[in-house]
Amino acid sequence: MPHAAPLDESGDRRSDSPTVPQARAAWDLDHQIRNAAEKQIPIRTFQDWNEAKPGFLEADLVAHGGTQADGSYLYTLTLTDIATGWTECLPLLNRGESAVVAALKRAKPLASFSLLGIDTDNGGEFI
Numbered sequence: 042m043p044h045a046a047p048l049d050e051s052g053d054r055r056s057d058s059p060t061v062p063q064a065r066a067a068w069d070l071d072h073q074i075r076n077a078a079e080k081q082i083p084i085r086t087f088q089d090w091n092e093a094k095p096g097f098l099e100a101d102l103v104a105h106g107g108t109q110a111d112g113s114y115l116y117t118l119t120l121t122d123i124a125t126g127w128t129e130c131l132p133l134l135n136r137g138e139s140a141v142v143a144a145l146k147r148a149k150p151l152a153s154f155s156l157l158g159i160d161t162d163n164g165g166e167f168i
Contacts, residue, residue, distance in 0.1 A: 092123045096157030099123060102136055102166060118144045120159075127152065136166045 098120045106114035116133040118141060129151055131144040149156055161167035 094157070095122055095124045095127070095154040096152075097123050098156065098159045100159050100161045100167070102133070102141070102164060104136070116140075118148075120145075120148055122152070122154070125154075136164075138166055141166045 100121075101119045103117045103119060104114050105116065106112060113135055116136050118131045118133055119128065120131070121128045129148050131148055133140045133144055145156075145159075
């Protein structure tokens with residue numbers, strides 16, 4: 042039985058569409074690379090936060106796509122300083138690494154303190 046795949050305008054399977062085994066192999070490789078990167082990142086829980094000094098931020102990326110997970114949406118990078126509660130929300134047009142880095146650079150001069158550390162979830166945009 043043929044696998045579902047994107048079709049071209051004539052209804053034929055697109056030649057650039059990966060086969061299921063190819064897609065699975067690519068996913069496996071991506072998963073292995075991500076797992077290797079995650080193992081190098083120290084893990085802290087919320088209980089580990091004892092920062093009385095401003096400059097240590099918690100970051101979260103929020104998608105504004107409703108119930109849809111696919112496609113491109115507006116995102117908000119929310120940064121919160123643990124010691125002071127200072128919060129900054131920055132808009133992003135996508136969740137790519139370069140968009141996140143650019144938003145962090147925009148946030149730096151907005152704070153009245155030096156940015157000393159940032160904790161994030163394990164989203165690919167942060168790793």
